Amino acid sequence: MVKEKVIILGAGIAGSQTALELAQDYDVHIFTKSDPLASNSALAQGGIAAAVHPDDEPLSHYRDTLIAGHFENNRKAVRLLVEEAPHIIEELHREGFIFDQTSKGKLLFGLEGAHSMPRILHAGGDQTGLLLTRFLHDHFPATVQFHQHEMATSILLDEYGHVAGIRTLTTKDGHCHFYHCDHLIIATGGIGQIFGSTSNDLSITGDGIAMAIQIGARVSDLSAIQFHPTLYFANGHAVGLVSEAVRGQGAVLVDQNDRRLMAEEHPLADLAPRDVVSSVLFRAQNAGCTIFLDISAVTDFETKFPQITAMLDKNQEPFRLTKKIPVQPGAHFLMGGISTNLSGQTSIPDLYAIGEAASTGVHGSNRLASNSLLEAFVFSKRAADQIKRTKVAYKKMAIIPKKTKGLQGTLPEKAVLQEKVRQALGIERSEKTLNDLLCFLATHSFLNCQVTNKDMLERRNMCILAAKMADNALVQLQRVETEMR
Ligand code: SIN
Numbered sequence: 001m002v003k004e005k006v007i008i009l010g011a012g013i014a015g016s017q018t019a020l021e022l023a024q025d026y027d028v029h030i031f032t033k034s035d036p037l038a039s040n041s042a043l044a045q046g047g048i049a050a051a052v053h054p055d056d057e058p059l060s061h062y063r064d065t066l067i068a069g070h071f072e073n074n075r076k077a078v079r080l081l082v083e084e085a086p087h088i089i090e091e092l093h094r095e096g097f098i099f100d101q102t103s104k105g106k107l108l109f110g111l112e113g114a115h116s117m118p119r120i121l122h123a124g125g126d127q128t129g130l131l132l133t134r135f136l137h138d139h140f141p142a143t144v145q146f147h148q149h150e151m152a153t154s155i156l157l158d159e160y161g162h163v164a165g166i167r168t169l170t171t172k173d174g175h176c177h178f179y180h181c182d183h184l185i186i187a188t189g190g191i192g193q194i195f196g197s198t199s200n201d202l203s204i205t206g207d208g209i210a211m212a213i214q215i216g217a218r219v220s221d222l223s224a225i226q227f228h229p230t231l232y233f234a235n236g237h238a239v240g241l242v243s244e245a246v247r248g249q250g251a252v253l254v255d256q257n258d259r260r261l262m263a264e265e266h267p268l269a270d271l272a273p274r275d276v277v278s279s280v281l282f283r284a285q286n287a288g289c290t291i292f293l294d295i296s297a298v299t300d301f302e303t304k305f306p307q308i309t310a311m312l313d314k315n316q317e318p319f320r321l322t323k324k325i326p327v328q329p330g331a332h333f334l335m336g337g338i339s340t341n342l343s344g345q346t347s348i349p350d351l352y353a354i355g356e357a358a359s360t361g362v363h364g365s366n367r368l369a370s371n372s373l374l375e376a377f378v379f380s381k382r383a384a385d386q387i388k389r390t391k392v393a394y395k396k397m398a399i400i401p402k403k404t405k406g407l408q409g410t411l412p413e414k415a416v417l418q419e420k421v422r423q424a425l426g427i428e429r430s431e432k433t434l435n436d437l438l439c440f441l442a443t444h445s446f447l448n449c450q451v452t453n454k455d456m457l458e459r460r461n462m463c464i465l466a467a468k469m470a471d472n473a474l475v476q477l478q479r480v481e482t483e484m485r
Helices: 013-022 058-068 075-094 128-138 207-214 244-248 274-286 306-314 372-389 414-425 431-444 454-484
Strands: 005-009 027-032 145-148 150-157 163-170 176-180 183-186 225-234 237-241 252-254 292-294 324-334 337-339 351-353
Touching: 005 013, 005 163, 005 176, 013 027, 013 128, 013 372, 027 150, 058 075, 075 372, 128 372, 150 176, 150 207, 150 454, 163 183, 183 207, 207 337, 207 351, 207 454, 225 244, 225 274, 225 306, 237 306, 237 324, 274 324, 351 372, 414 431, 414 454, 431 454
Parallel strands: 005 027, 005 183, 027 145, 183 351
Antiparallel strands: 150 163, 163 176, 225 237, 225 324, 252 292, 292 324
16 A cells, blocks of 8 residues: 655654654655754753653643743643653653663753753753754664755645645755655754854754745744853854753853852842843843853863863863853744644644744743753654544645746845844844844845745745744734733
C-alpha cells in the first residue's frame, strides 16, 4: 500500500521528534535549508524542565509557568505540558539518552529564573539541545528522507484549500523543485534573526511562519517576543547566549561599579522571570550602565558550561581573570506564531505547526525557562497522533501558481531592516517607531519582488513578518492605552 506523505520543515527537536513518531507508517521527508544542526534546538543551553525530583510535582511546575506567563497562558496547554514532562524524560531515558548525574548516579537538577525549585535536567553541562538533537537524528531510520540545504519557498494548496505540497529551492545551486504531500508540518522555529541582537541561530528568519501567513493561516501574538537578559557581547555585537543556568549557579548581574542590578528589583533577584530582568537591564543600559555577569560565585564554571567557555575563549574574553562576562539583553523567543489547537492543527486543513513556530498559548506573555524543549517534545507527539487519526480521503492536486512577470518591488538590506525592527519591536515600543517601521516596509513593496535565492527569500520572509508583528504590536499598544483610560 502506498503510504501517505508527510513533509516536515525544520530539523530541530520538534521536527525531528515528529519524524520519528511517523517514520514507521508514513513516507516522511524532513527539510532543512541549512546544516542538520543549524537550529535553535541545537543551541539550547538550559535543558528540559520537568517535575521529576521526589520533592517536586507537576502542579508546582504549572504554577511557575503561569506566574512567569502573567497568567495569560492557555491553561489546558500548560496542564498538558507539565503532566507530560515526566513521561518525556522517562521515555528519553528508556531510549538511552543520558542526562547529567551526580557521581552516585542521581539526576542533577539545575535552577533557572522563576522556577520555585531546581527542576531543569541537562546534558553535557550546557549542551542539552545539541546532544538531544543529535540523539534524535541518530535514531532516524533509513526510510526518513533528510533533505539538507533545501529551503521551502511556498506552500501549495489544492482546489479545496487543503495543503497539497511545497515548492523548494536547493540553496547550493538555486534549482527549484516541487513536492506533493498529504500533511505538512511547520517546525521552523521562531524569528530571532529579524533582530540583529539575538541568541538565535543564523538560520532563524521566520520562514515557516511567513509562508503560512502567505496562504492565509491564522497567526497570533506575533509581537510577543521574549528578550533574554544575558547575551554575550563582544566588539559591540551579540555573539551568543550565556545561559540563565549560570545565574542558577550563583552568578549575579552587576554594573561597571560592581553594583548589583537585581538585588532590590524582585524577591527572586537575579532569578526573577526573564522579562523582569531584561527590563531592568534595558533601563540600566539607557541610564549609561555597562552590564556584566559576575561569575565569581560559580564553582567549576568551565566544567559546568563547556559550550559557553568555548564561545568566550573563541572571542578571547578574559573571564578567567576578571570573573566577569559582558552581557546585554537580546531577542530570544517568540511566544506567538501560527495559531494551533493542542494537536498542532492550524486554520488550514492538513497544515500543522509545532515548537516555537506554533502559538498554542502555552507560554502566556513570557515563557518560563527551559519549557521550550519540553514544548517541542510534547506538542510534536500530539501532532503526530493527530496525523495518525486523520485519513486523507482523496488524491490531492496542488495548484501551481503561474509565474508573475514584471515585478517591481525591492527588498531592504538585512542590517537596515534589523535596525528598524530593533527600534520598533524592542523591549520598549511606541506608536511612532512602529509606524516608522510600517512606512519603511511600504516603500519597498516587498511582496512584488522577484526572489531568486535564499538570501532574498529570507529577507522577503523577514519583511512579511516585520509588517505583521508591527501591526500586532500597535494593536497591543492601543489595548493597553484603552485599559489605562
Ligand atoms: C537559557 O539557558 O538561559 C535559555 C533556556 C531557555 O530559553 O529556556
